[in-house]
Amino acid sequence: MTNFRLALAASCLVLLTGCAGSGGAEGSDGGEGDVRAAKELTVWVMGDSSAHFDELVKPFTQKSGIAVDAVAVPWDAVDQKFTTAVASGNGPDVIQIGVSKLRTFADSGVLLTLDQQALDGYPNLAAGKFLDGIAGDAAAVGGKVVSLPWVSDTRVLFYRSDILSEHGIGKPPATWDEVRAAAAKLAGRGERQFGFYVPQWDSALPVILTWGQGGDIVDATGKVDFDTPAFREAVDTYTGLYADKSVPVNADFDQTQGFVTGATPMLVSGPYLAGEINSAAPDLKGKWAVAPIPGGTARTSLLAGSNLGVWGATDNRDGALKLLDFLSEPRTQLAWYKLDGQLPSAKAALGDASLTSDPLVSVYAEQLTDAKLLPLVPNWDGETGKALLDSLNSIVLTGADRDATLKGLYEATSGTSVN
Incomplete structure (x- = not known):
């Protein structure tokens, strides 16, 4: 914790470069910038999966009219990029969070609290939709939920x-x-x-x-x-x-x-x-x-995987939550497994016949019932x-x-x- 706070303090005068998020504060004035923001979302995707992610979200853009800009963040650059974003206040709209980094991201205070009130109206984001262990320990830090499961992982x-x-x-x-x-x-x-x-x-x-x-x-x-x-x-x-x-x-x-x-x-x-x-x-x-x-x-x-969080200062909170809801749909999670080989976190997706018939997935699913977080x-x-x-x-x-x-x-x- 000490090193992270020192890093934040050291970065307070550094402006984030290359961050394409909406970047505005809540309570905007409804002008032209807000119309533009409502039609755009920037998502930080960790690793090298941005090309697959672009393909995954095409149906979302077609249906909602909201363009999604996926920015690939190499795993070894995640800490520095996030620290700089926290210091500048200029982050993406949606951010992928590796479970091992959940505490650090949660402690920053920059993520939107995803309580029941915030999630009302987004049916795929209800806790009961996700695998029990992932929806519980892997989603809450200190009893506060600031991210939701996206993909599950085990060894x-x-x-x-x-x-x-x-x-x-x-x-x-x-x-x-x-x-x-x-x-x-x-x-x-x-x-x-x-x-x-x-x-x-x-x-x-x-x-x-x-x-x-x-x-x-x-x-x-x-x-x-x-x-x-x-x-x-x-x-x-x-x-x-x-x-x-x-x-x-x-x-x-x-x-x-x-x-x-x-x-x-x-x-x-x-x-x-x-x-x-x-x-x-x-x-x-x-x-x-x-x-x-x-x-x-x-x-x-x-028990590992990645969650998705919403930047608290996004100009497009509703759009960000709509995207999370889309990414949590069983058919979307099945498509992501096909594209990128990452296991669903939604119960309905993990139990789908297209996965359960795969002998590899049956072992993964069995192992997920006996798995723990770092x-x-x-x-x-x-x-x-x-x-x-x-x-x-x-x-x-x-x-x-x-x-x-x-x-x-x-x-x-x-x-x-x-x-």
Whole structure:
């Protein structure tokens, strides 16, 4: 929280460039600018999905007459762009919010409160329309709702069934001990062949490993606490995969190519990876599959995804809410899955026969029933999650002393609160 506030203060004199939002304040005078604003919406879409988004919203524009300008914001630029927008007061009309950044965005105070009164008249935005976990914990911060679910995400085990079968592994590993044993066996295939892929940039995996041991990284008082037996067991698994030489060590390893070539025939990822695999290697159809996340005493995975929020100072609040309502329609969510491979958050869409008949989606849906959020602490990506990854990577990549490094992690994150 401290770093984020300092960043805001440092940016107070910086004007946001390239931001195409309506930008006006509430209570406008109804002049020509307001007519123009009512016919335009600027949406910040995170990542590189703006081209797909343009296609998705064509029916909305045709029906409403409101043009939508989708601005792609690279994931590594999200924090700076948002911080600058908060400082200048000049943001988009609608903004995509990764769930891991929800607390930071909510704490800024620039998003419209989406209470029942604000949502009245937009039938697709009622809480009961969304998956229960997403509509609850993933939508509210401190009891205040400033964003609504858009897409859901979880983590499952991707595996090359052909390669596992060829090496006597007849079914996907169900426990992390089985993963480690299978990965070591597969790593013995030869030079530059591994059994598993660990993304050095993803803080979710060590947390999932902790949940799998029946533990958590948040204590009963709502404070982050890594100093637990379950987390230390998770560290054993994480570091053990490296000690077994079962995973690549280069940070720029491409997980899609590693899976396609078979160099890393097992990995944990989200549904979006399926589209990347199919695009890169359609001939692999039938030679790979997904399974629920491995575990120990539990098989709890990550509940993630993205929400949509409305900039509080938008000149086109009604248009912004109409767009959110359109994006939450089951048919729109199904179209987005087809275009971009991202799972719906609306119950009706996720339960649609066009999805449930897909064996991949059936695994995703099953996993979503046993999934949890990363702690909604301020700036997880830049502080707590970063400290976690820095500690683990220093142990496995540079040989840092395990006990001393973990002690430093405990001290650096102690007292961080989700409240």
